[in-house]
Amino acid sequence: MSAAGLSIAVVGAGAVGCYYGFLLARAGHAVTLIGRPALVEAVRAKGLVREDATGTASVAVRATTAAEGVVGADLVLVCVKSDDTEAAGAMIAPHLGPSASVLSLQNGVDNAERLATVLGRPVVPVAVYVATEMLGPGHVLHNGRGDLIVGASAASAQIAAAFTAAGIPTAVSERAxxxxxxxxxxxxxxxxxxxxxxxxxxxxxxxxxxxxxxxxxxxxxxxxxxxxxxxxxxxxxxxxxxxxxxxxxxxxxxxxxxxxxxxxxxxxxxxxxxxxxxxxxxxxxxxxxxxxxxxxxxxxxxx
Ligand SMILES: NC(=O)C1=CN([C@@H]2O[C@H](COP(=O)(O)OP(=O)(O)OC[C@H]3O[C@@H](n4cnc5c(N)ncnc54)[C@H](OP(=O)(O)O)[C@@H]3O)[C@@H](O)[C@H]2O)C=CC1
Ligand SMILES: CC(C)(CO)C(=O)C(=O)O
Missing domain, CATH: 1.10.1040.10 (N-(1-d-carboxylethyl)-l-norvaline Dehydrogenase; domain 2)
Structure with missing residues (x-):
């Protein structure tokens, strides 16, 4: 995986997925949001909108309701709520490429493990320190922070470098x-x-x-x-x-x-x-x- 120009799929385009999707798209990565129909419609019409205390900006991203959105992805960021982990995993499993890295950006301590069981491949746990909320479909409000601790994997150093370059302070830890x-x-x-x-x-x-x-x-x-x-x-x-x-x-x-x-x-x-x-x-x-x-x-x- 090269850190430049990654293909990144976000599974669960809510507050966390849209926030990180926005920053990664703005940095030039090819981001595909997989979300609900209202989100897809809004993002196709006016881009992915990020608001914070300093103002509002938008970026063009692909958006789809289809699990095929993960096809060809170097990185797959799973950002659904913990109750939806297994369903999201089952949905994307048939479409994941062999070299894709899958990351769980969720609260709770066993999402990566549960997702790995469904996918039959390792999933990297990520501790997410951000405060975000959705103001409407495709419109995310950032209230603070945004740093990540990414678990160790063969690709984690490159992922952290790409994220940090995109304005996401990211550390890699064996103890995520x-x-x-x-x-x-x-x-x-x-x-x-x-x-x-x-x-x-x-x-x-x-x-x-x-x-x-x-x-x-x-x-x-x-x-x-x-x-x-x-x-x-x-x-x-x-x-x-x-x-x-x-x-x-x-x-x-x-x-x-x-x-x-x-x-x-x-x-x-x-x-x-x-x-x-x-x-x-x-x-x-x-x-x-x-x-x-x-x-x-x-x-x-x-x-
Ligand atoms: N928001 C925050 O500031 C923070 C959140 N977290 C954690 O991050 C995770 C995500 O939280 P958050 O982003 O707030 O949650 P959201 O509910 O805002 O986002 C999840 C999105 O995924 C959608 N979704 C669920 N299943 C699917 C599916 N199979 N296909 C497509 N879309 C799907 C949901 O739709 P629907 O609602 O219709 O099901 C929803 O839009 C949670 O574990 C949370 O605890 C961690 C740190 C901070
Ligand atoms: C850290 C805390 C408690 C901040 O609100 C949180 O993660 C949550 O509300 O789920």
Whole structure:
């Protein structure tokens, strides 16, 4: 794979896929977005639009609803929500070229592994540190950051070089899974509580017992991670609590999903810790309760 002029397919053209698709297309790579019909129609009509605090810009990209969009791709970026991983994998599997590198740009810690099982080939896990949302089909709002930690593979150094040249700060790490676990623990501490209360993090942590409850959640997650052979940063609790200051006005993606009547990724956040805890014989009552409460709330709100 040469780092110049890559052919890149984005599977799941939502907030993450459109943001990285925009930067890679702007850098001159041939990007194909695979998304829903409304996205395809909008992108064909007015290009892929990226908005941020500095302004709005658009770039021409190919867009299709068809899985054949991955044909000939050097790189395939899978950017669907965690519940859609297997379906997206099954859709693209017959069309992937033998030398294509497949990357999972998703939250949760087991998407790359689940995708690899469906595809029958390795998938590179990527920890994604960005805040983006869709304002409409083909119109992505960038709220901050954008850096990536890409797992190690034969192609990872070249991928990181191409991404960095495109304005995406990218590091390669043998320990990308540790980074994903760090993110998972943040998600386990905040997402459900923010969803159930619809509160932003700054106000959330002021609630009675909230910090103590988050501490219980984090301790359970760390115990499970340790037993699973994952190295979590020793100061993870401080990092978790810092988020209430650095993202004081943010509501979790789970809160946003519930508010929109959409199913959330909670089964892959606290729900994952519950499953992994059961597998390893570790009780995780705080995570179990949060998972159960969000599933109950989803049952009331998902349309
Ligand atoms: N948004 C963010 O700032 C961040 C998100 N993440 C993670 O990145 C992942 C993606 O999140 P995000 O981009 O926000 O999610 P979005 O819901 O915005 O994007 C996913 C898109 O993929 C579409 N899709 C799903 N399955 C298919 C398919 N088979 N074919 C074509 N399109 C499909 C969805 O359509 P539909 O909705 O109709 O199903 C949706 O438009 C998640 O794991 C999330 O946790 C990580 C860091 C930050
Ligand atoms: C880090 C955090 C908690 C930021 O909102 C997030 O990833 C999410 O909302 O899903």
């Amino acid at each position: 899974l540790d980074a994903l676990w760090g993110k998972l623990i943040l998600n386990c501490a905040y997402n459900a509580l923010s969803a159930l209360t619809q509160l932003p993090y700054g106000r959330l942590v002021q609630g009675e017992g909230v910090i103590a409850s988050m501490t219980d959640v984090v301790r359970e997650c760390v115990t499970v991670a340790d037993a699973a052979g994952v190295s979590v940063a020793p100061d993870i609790l401080d990092r978790v609590l810092d988020l209430s200051i650095t993202m004081a006005d943010q509501r979790s993606s789970t809160a946003q999903d519930l508010a929109r009547g959409r199913r959330s990724e909670i089964d892959h956040l606290n729900g994952y810790v519950v499953r992994k805890g059961a597998e390893l014989g570790i009780p995780v009552p705080a995570n179990r309760m949060l998972h159960t409460l969000v599933r109950l709330a989803e049952a009331q709100s998902v349309v």
